[in-house]
Amino acid sequence: MMEQVYLDNAATTPLDPRVLEAMLPHLGGVRGNPSSLHVLGTSARDAVEEARASVASLLGASPEEIVFTSGGTESDALAVLGMARSAPPEKRHAVVSRVEHAAVREDARRLEKEGFEVSWIGVDTDGLIDPDEFAAALRPDTALAAAVWANNEVGTIEPAHELAGACAGLGIPFHSDAVQAAGRVTIDVSETPVSTLALSGHKLYGPQGAGAMYVRGGVALEPIVYGGDQERGLRSGTQNVAGIVGLGAAARLAREELVERVAHEKELRERILAGAERIPDVHLNGHRERRLSNNVHLTVTGVEAESLVMFLDTLGYAVGSGSACSSGGHKASRVLIAMGRSEREAFSVVRITVGKDNTAEEVDRFMDAFSTAVARLRELSPLYAG
Amino acid sequence: MTDRYTPQVVDHLVRPRNAGEITDPSGRGESGHAACGDIACFTVGISENVLEGVRYQVYGCAACIAAGSALAELVDGKHVIEAARVSKSDVESALGGPLPLGKEHALTLVLDALHKAFEDHWTRTAGEMLLDGEKGPASAGKSVVAAMSGGVDSAVTALLLEEAGYDVATVTFRLHDGEKGGRSCCSPDTVLFARDTAHRMGLAHFTLNLKELFQRRVMQDFVGSYKEGRTPNPCVACNAHVKFQASAFLADELGYHHVATGHYARVEEGPALARPVDESKDQTYVLWPVPRELLARTIFPLGEYRKSEVRAIAEERGLAVAYTPESQDICFIPDGNYRKFVRKKVDAEPGDVVDREGQVLGRHAGVVDFTVGQRRGIGVSAPAPLYVTEVRPRSGQVVVGSKRDLEVREVGVRDLNWFLDPDETARVQVRYNGRPVVCKVEEAGDGEWVAHLDEPVVGVAPGQSAVFYTEDGERVVGGGVVARSSL
DSSP states (O other), rough: OOOOEEETTOOOOOOOOHHHHHHHHHHHTTOOTTTSSSHHHHHEEEEEEEEHHHHHHHOOOOOOGGESSSSHHHHHHHHHHHHHHHHHHOOOEEEETOOOHHHHHHHHHHHHTTEEEEEEEOOOSSOOOOOOHHHHHTTTEEEEEOSSSSTTTOOOOOOOOHHHHHHHHHOOOEEEEEETTTBOOOOOOTTTTSSSEEEEETTTTSSSTTTEEEEEEEEEOOOSSSSSTTGGGGGOSSOOOOHHHHHHHHHHHHHHHHHHHHHHHHHHHHHHHHHHHSTTEEEEOOOOOSBBBTHHHHHHEEEOOOHHHHHHHTTTTTTTHHHHHETTTOOOOOHHHTTOOOHHHHTEEEEEOTTTTTTTTHHHHHHHHHHHHHHHHHHHHOOOOO | OSSSHHHHHHHHHHHHSSSOOSOSSSSSEEEEEETTTEEEEEEEOOOOOOOOEEEEEEEEHHHHHHHHHHHHHHTTTBBBHTTOOOOOOHHHHHHTTTOTOOOOOOHHHHHHHHHHHHHHHHHHHHHHHHTOOOOOOOOOOSEEEEEEEEHHHHHHHHHHHTTOHHHOEEEEEEOTTTTTTOOOSOOOOOHHHHHHHHHHHTOOEEEOOOOOHHIIIIHHHHHHHTTOOOOOOOOHHHHHHTTTHHHHHHHEEETTOOOOOSSSSSETTTTTTOOOOOOGGGHHHTTTTOOOHHHEEEEEEEGGSSEEEEEHHHHTTTOOGGOOOOSSSTOOOOOOOOOHHEEEEHHOEEEEEEEEOOOOOEEEEEEGGOTTTTHHHHHHHSSSSOOEEEEETTTTEEEEEEEGGGOOOEEEEEEEEEOOGGGGEEEEEOOTTTTEEEEEEEEEEETTEEEEEEESSSSSTTSSSEEEEEESSOOEEEEEEEEEEOO
């Protein structure tokens, strides 16, 4: 396989060699269950606790407010289901945005099946949630509310501070999926009164299969797995020590390098956007300013996303598509539909997400390949008269 | 089943063959739907039945683009018969094996677009010719166009002909928009199913769009008949004006000699239309209007078989259609409720229910709701069962009487089609499942013939067919439409 230029960092990020370095001892020589009393157990426990402190530090939290999980999806599930199931029986209502990652959306739909009423809060054409509309949906019987910190598809950064504040004022637990935001946006839970946050190691140049959750002291959560009472009973099961150590290292590096990474990503993002502007009928989705530093989400009129992704793949560039095609027909992105796009537009989107390791030269080469691919597929398209 | 694309798919994606559009094509076809996301278009240039040019466009996933490219490459330069034989599995092979799970629809999509381009080509070629029912001369040869509905009978018909050494091209008619699933590219559809069946047998398949012809010659007459107090038989009208003409048109275009359908009947020297081996499936009653010159080139292979044998053949040869249910209803009224169908098309005016003496017995909501011989739904109570004996559209009257009042001994018949000398007539059948009755016929002038029946029969409805048989009851002498009847 030829060397691929990787521009799908929102899907997963490459493992930072420094993170790998930190993990290796826990994959090889060192053994020990963090719950064990002997010295090997103690040393594993120390490694986990050091990681906990690093993750806490990234979020402005205390270490005891951090729970390790298997990743973003599990953190979201523990938050949404856990809050709902620990709420008093008369509270059977939830407020959830229409632009949630599937990890939150499907939990909320699960709650609907269990008899919850869910108020789904829409967005404007940029994918932005209106805090007033969100706040207006909160009720005395609201058990929880949830809104993504920054959208994983179109990259719009939501007004988490206002949303969390509105909930806190009414004593309603508020969860935010910060999987894409962490390491790109300054998150400080001492400033923003969220109840819970979800984050994931592999979006931060850490390992896959390791995630974390911020749980504010005093927030009631019913666990979703039971067992040995690890992680304060919230997440039973022997900890993934190597993964957690990797996540800790990744979180530490993310905090130390945040400003520098964001500046670098923004520069690359703007280069891509400038190139995209020169191609006719290519439009940016998501908010122009309130936007993740690494995200470029484009509608390419007349071109179906999967074919464009595959075409770019053969040219040596990995990017993300915004829709899934199967024999039952395409599944249009719910986020784009919520932003008022037609199904047809929703099938014609591509997500390009840069990372700290991409270079300006890669991005420039990519834009050449991108404009070639778009031109070729448009020649083929019955829906584009160029 | 695999989860990734083959190198062939990737190659077709980045180096598509035959991309683009032919300006001024012989035919253009489009398949797909906004709701499904994918759209494929084919344009073809056809000269003397050879595909001189084929171009395609796709908005869709890599599988659709590659399938379109591979299909275009497979059919380019081929005779239309060869091109129409190319199946989904041929395209799949050209792409190096099965497509990833969930991408199989790409094959159906591009094949459908190409076939719609062929269909458009035939429509353009036919023009008014098909609508006016003109026919070209038949050529010689052991070749046949076999009509294919997608059911077991027509599939076995094509199979038997193929096994008998004929060159077989199959054809499905697009007659109306009532087919189930017709609105979505992804759901099963009669034409797609018939094409699949033909391709599985290795046969070429074409579709002819006869919607306009069918509308004009069958549907309008169907609705109009009820309005005029007649009881139409749409299958007869279709056989008279649509099915055989269309098959013959395609045969002429392809230089094929015969046409075939899956009817249970036989063609004997003459040509004469004869009853089939399986008398319980006899369809001669609806085949009387087939023009002589078309009957002369028609083959009904199933006339020599019993229905049970036909199913056994399908089963033995592994045809998926072996277990399809019998179709009984009028094809464009799948729920069988033809009153409701007619009611939607015409304004019904209320009128009187009267007896033979003209005495008003009650009211009805419209003559379209009644047909001669009907017993139910009259809405008048009487000591003995009442039957509709006559429908008078002009005065809006529905005449009712006893069962005896339905008896007739004289039937006036118009629009005759004779295969044999009318003098050979010995019996007449006036209902689909009726019993032939001994009769004598004589010409009454002004295009009408009168059949004098040996015994009274009941329920002879104007608009139905009267079909005349020979002394032995085996062969059809001719037939016509019942215009009137009397005791």
